[in-house]
Amino acid sequence: MSEHRPPAFDRLDPLSIDDLLSTEEIAVRDTVRTMLADRVQPHVAAWFESGTVDEPRELIRAFGELGLLGMHLDGHGLPGMSSVDYGLACVELEAVDSGIRSMVSVQGSLAMYAIWRWGSDEQKDEWLPAMGRGEAVGCFGLTEPDHGSDPGGMRTRARRDGDDWILDGTKMWITNGSISDVAVVWAQTDEGIRGFVVPTATDGFIANTIKQKMSLRASVTSELVLDGVRLPADAALPELTGLKGPLSCLNEARYGIVWGCLGAARSSYETALDYARTRNQFGRPIGGFQLTQAKLADMCLELNKGMLLALHLGRRKDAVGLTPEQVSFGKLNNVRESLEICRTARTILGANGISLEYPVIRHMNNLESVLTYEGTVEMHTLILGQALTGENAFGSA
DSSP, X not given: OOOOOOOOOOTTSTTOGGGGSOHHHHHHHHHHHHHHHHHTXXXXXHHHHHTOOSSHHHHHHHHHHHTOTTTTOOSTTOOOOOHHHHHHHHHHHHXXXXXXXXXXXXXXXXXXXXXXXXXXXXXXXXXXXXXXXXXXXXXXXXXXXXXXXXXXXXXXXEXXXXXXXXXXXXXXXXXXXXXXXXXXXXXXXXXXXXXXXXXXXXXXXXXXXXXXXXXXXXXXXXXXXXXXXXXXXXGXXXXXXXXXXXXXXXXXXXXXXXXXXXXXXXXXXXXXXXXXXXXXXXXXXXXXXXXXXXXXXXXXXXXXXXXXXXHHHHHHHHHTOOOHHHHHHHHHHHHHHXXXXXXXXXHHHGXXXXXXXXXXXXXXXXXXXXXXXXXXXXXXXXXXXXXXXXXXXXXXX
């Protein structure tokens, strides 16, 4: 039996996960990384500090030109790339900032996916090409001030008035809301929950930008107010009632988070590793102390286990699809571990860990939002618990 000499250990890719990627997948990852390094990375700390994003619509257009918007969707001029390609892009986006990844995923995996999966041919033709190019910006209105984990209790109401629909209600924590051209809004009707494609220029549609947030600051977050918004009959997503529609969209967005959060973790881990190798205390680098090495080893383990999990789910999604429980498995594990990696990195950096000169505190704060949006830890835990036991432990049977 011949004996192979393995390549040297790579502290940034200790399991040689790159060997599991195709040449095309690596090219996608590197293209996104290069664009972000030039277009976003130099500015994102300042955006986070100021709570604004300079010319967000121009940034979205740039993402469209690169093919990032709805990149895993096909038809209507969309790229039709693989789920793994999309996941790798999410890692790079979130390695820069979770708010930037959220901007892209809300456009592609929520607003565009809803129209792509559930819209009429006319709705698809009107919106998807422009949204894919970044010429039209979309948002997704599901969460309400009093209804987050329980969307079935939403109070936004759509009632018929002749051939039209009239929408009234409020949506909260809506990414891209105040820069959007179109909103996919979910509302109660006499037939059940339905989705509506709402041009934001419609009378009665108001988007208020949310301020005073300490997380996802490099992202536009809004409150949507619908005050007697009148829509034609064909604004409704056809032949779709109930929570099946919005939950299918959330699954798409959650899949991107399974990958994306690892970008924040990777950035924090690499920052801490570099810091530990160059920061001297007591006459030597702090990376020479056992406690610091233990932290770095644990961070490395969880980051790379998370990448293997994300890659497995991505390959399976491309091959046969994913169950909602599998998506919950990935979202629950990877976000939780990524947040712990960021928190640990902050301790390695000491006082510098709270400075925006380094990305760690920014990633840590951002992941506090990622931990709870698209399903809280508790919701994903109960989804898995029900799948494992067959018992429903949610608020109602």
